Amino acid sequence: MTKWIVLLLVSTTFGFSAFTQTKDADQIKQIFDNVLTNHEAYENLRYLCTSAPGRLIGSEESIIAQKYMKEYFEKSGADKVYFQEFNSPAWKCDSASVFILSENGQQTLLATDALGPSPATSKDGIKAEVIEVMGLKDVEALGRDKIEGKIVFYNRPWDPTFIRTFGGYSDAVDQRAQGPAKAAEFGAVGAIVRSVTNAMDHYPHTGSTHYTDQKIPAVAIATLDADLLSQSLKNNPNLKVHLFIDAEDIEQTNTYNLIAEITGTEKPEEIIVVAGHIDAWHNTPGAHDDGAGCVQAADVLRVFKELKIENKRTIRAVMYMDEELYQSGGNAYADEVGKSGEKHLFAMEADGGGFTPRMFTIKASNGVVEQISSFQPLLQAYGIDEIKAGWGGVDIGPLHEYGIPLIGYGTDSQRYFDMHHSPNDTFDQINFRELQLGSGCMASLIYLIDKYGLE
Amino acid sequence: MTKWIVLLLVSTTFGFSAFTQTKDADQIKQIFDNVLTNHEAYENLRYLCTSAPGRLIGSEESIIAQKYMKEYFEKSGADKVYFQEFNSPAWKCDSASVFILSENGQQTLLATDALGPSPATSKDGIKAEVIEVMGLKDVEALGRDKIEGKIVFYNRPWDPTFIRTFGGYSDAVDQRAQGPAKAAEFGAVGAIVRSVTNAMDHYPHTGSTHYTDQKIPAVAIATLDADLLSQSLKNNPNLKVHLFIDAEDIEQTNTYNLIAEITGTEKPEEIIVVAGHIDAWHNTPGAHDDGAGCVQAADVLRVFKELKIENKRTIRAVMYMDEELYQSGGNAYADEVGKSGEKHLFAMEADGGGFTPRMFTIKASNGVVEQISSFQPLLQAYGIDEIKAGWGGVDIGPLHEYGIPLIGYGTDSQRYFDMHHSPNDTFDQINFRELQLGSGCMASLIYLIDKYGLE
Secondary structure, eight states: OOTTSOOSOOOOTTSOOHHHHHHHHHHHHHHHHHHTTOOHHHHHHHHHHHHSOSOOTTSHHHHHHHHHHHHHHHHTTOSEEEEEEEEEEEEEEEEEEEEEEOTTSOEEEEOEEEOBTOOOOOTTOEEEEEEEESSHHHHHHHHHHHHTTSEEEEOOOOOTTOSSHHHHHHHHTHHHHTHHHHHHHTTOSEEEEEOSSSOOSSOOOOOBOOOOSSOOOEEEEOHHHHHHHHHHHHHOTTOEEEEEEEEEEEEEEEEEEEEEEEOOSSEEEEEEEEEEEOOOOTTOOOIIIIIHHHHHHHHHHHHHHHTTOOOSEEEEEEEESOTTTTOHHHHHHHHHHHHHOOOEEEEEEEOSOSOOEEEEEEESOHHHHHHHHTTHHHHGGGTOOEEEEOOOOTTTGGGGGGTOOEEEEEEOOTTHHHHTTSTTOOGGGOOHHHHHHHHHHHHHHHHHHHHHOOO | OOTTSOOSOOOOTTSOOHHHHHHHHHHHHHHHHHHTTOOHHHHHHHHHHHHSOSOOTTSHHHHHHHHHHHHHHHHTTOSEEEEEEEEEEEEEEEEEEEEEEOTTSOEEEEOEEEOBTOOOOOTTOEEEEEEEESSHHHHHHHHHHHHTTSEEEEOOOOOTTOSSHHHHHHHHTHHHHTHHHHHHHTTOSEEEEEOSSSOOSSOOOOOBOOOOSSOOOEEEEOHHHHHHHHHHHHHOTTOEEEEEEEEEEEEEEEEEEEEEEEOOSSEEEEEEEEEEEOOOOTTOOOIIIIIHHHHHHHHHHHHHHHTTOOOSEEEEEEEESOTTTTOHHHHHHHHHHHHHOOOEEEEEEEOSOSOOEEEEEEESOHHHHHHHHTTHHHHGGGTOOEEEEOOOOTTTGGGGGGTOOEEEEEEOOTTHHHHTTSTTOOGGGOOHHHHHHHHHHHHHHHHHHHHHOOO
């Protein structure tokens, strides 16, 4: 097998020679040999999923998760481990349900979860008629007459013909993100949204919704339950549902990004960020979203330490808080960079699930994209088929404003939205090898960019 | 999204222009829109796994599976559906077990399955001491003195550092394929082989073993059970095990390849084969190996029919019998081609699991590899990152002798050997989208090669 002998000659523009390339290929092979035989990241993820599920900002679970990862960083030899403290609004949800009320008094429970940050209903919940729509424009077309006093039910299915499933998500997610606000604008008393997923099952997929003025209670129901509600409405257009949510806003909470570093040998003041987000929705173990990204970022530090790879710059793992609800961790980190002027070479984020590696996408100048893309042949054998311009990440996103190149680690997307933001995002959905190949790809690209720099 | 607008210009050597390329991109987009919204292949696979598991050559389940697929081909509008009849030896296995016998009389059952075509033990089984080795060379080094009268236990673990898992499989499989014969050569009375898998669990993974002269009973035990046996031997090197197999050779059975065709419009006498193998080991539903390949090959015919794509040549789906044990179906088919001189443009096989698409590999002249590779840019957006020289397939393999180009459909390999040849290869391990993207990739490449021909 010639799998680590890269046959394609890459551009020599950036100080690459055949000799250094062979040395790089050897170093990368060592990295992958290490990650494929080390189980620490996998066991860290097991802990996060089983001992700290539902680790939304402000939750006890989020603190358990951070405490555990802090101890792990210390134990695995990071040079500095510390918290970045900040304040943020938060939200908690204890339960949510929707019942279809039939005329004979029967109640049918639908698999339901609250969208964040939905307000609670009263203890008695809301009983109202339901109007089914296929999107926001339908609400506008129907107008206040047809909407007022009702619960709007957004039921446009996911389009399965997108090849990367993020396309399907983007295509459907306006119903969840803007649907409740639009319904409220026309006098609705609540909103029910079909889960934004291509899976047909009984898992409700939550997620954030953006209110404008009036906040109305809003939930997601599972896709099969959405089909059931839709069919029930065809049978009886006047049926009512009983919607109940127990949730509350938390005006301010004191919270943290967890940061761990291995200090650079030549330019310790220059920073490379490798990140995941430690928070996960209240309803899920958050294995793929984004426990995987956190333990992979931590594994990058471990592998540099263990293989004694000398990083010129400081590599900083950031376990961001609150990607899901208000992105307060990403903003707090970027604000600090803005104030301190601390130099960042680039920031990398893993937040697409711990699936098999496929690509890196870069948000930066064309020149930077070209330089980083030149490393692709060294990573081809490990599953990275493309390095190209594209998405960076939600948490690292605010760093763009400071001219910092952003790199998104991209995995195979086919299974991701089966689990995303649902109780189905469990540890057993993680494949050890797929997870570890991700650590390897991230560590390898960081090794290469740190070694050759960015011009 | 520009996902079906291929930006890279491909070689125009083979009659490609920007115009025909856009038309091709449109046709391919249509194919993927179709396969991602059609559930027939997925439901066919559900049937094969749940109503015809363990469909080894000679079994009743293999006949149920063929009958079902024959009816499906007829229903879905194939122009010809027929059986190719041939005779082959076969084998059946009803049960197998290994117990560790401890000194205090306790018996510990290990997760066991017979290798094919192991002979049966007597009704009382074999009780013998066990000698653990790390490979065939150990047996030679130990010699007849240490081996005779014992059961040889091959326990060299899978090397996890191969990136494509087929590398790990190739590296370890000699223990299963040649280990029992080597043990017999030195007078062993039986062989136990650590399952050839990277998974650590209690599923035994069977597979074929090749006897030379003397046939001794041979089994696989699950990896965790192999660890247990190894530890038990460290505690007590003289322990005995009780090995029992109920199996029998079937000298000759009358059996079939199932064939379905859609007739070509311009050169109906020229054949394009698209294949999977309908047989699966006695211990498994055979979802990924190779129910997936069969239903994908059948889906290629369906999509050509449904979209009214005019294939110049006849496209022939072949559901090969007996890939697992003696490869008699592949040989019978090739023998017939040898006799008839029937012209084949190429043969394609899907037998690497129904996972997300990654590549096509081609066994043919450099010129043919180059021509087919020129289509890669049209398939990049659908997950085909590479088209390159490589493996064709076991069933289509014997066609190589007749100069027929062979194409292997390659999927992401990380999960495959977790399930391969074990009871864990179940329908629920199949992801609908990953399966269907495979049908789409296969249909698209067949469309392109049929349209432009091979020089």
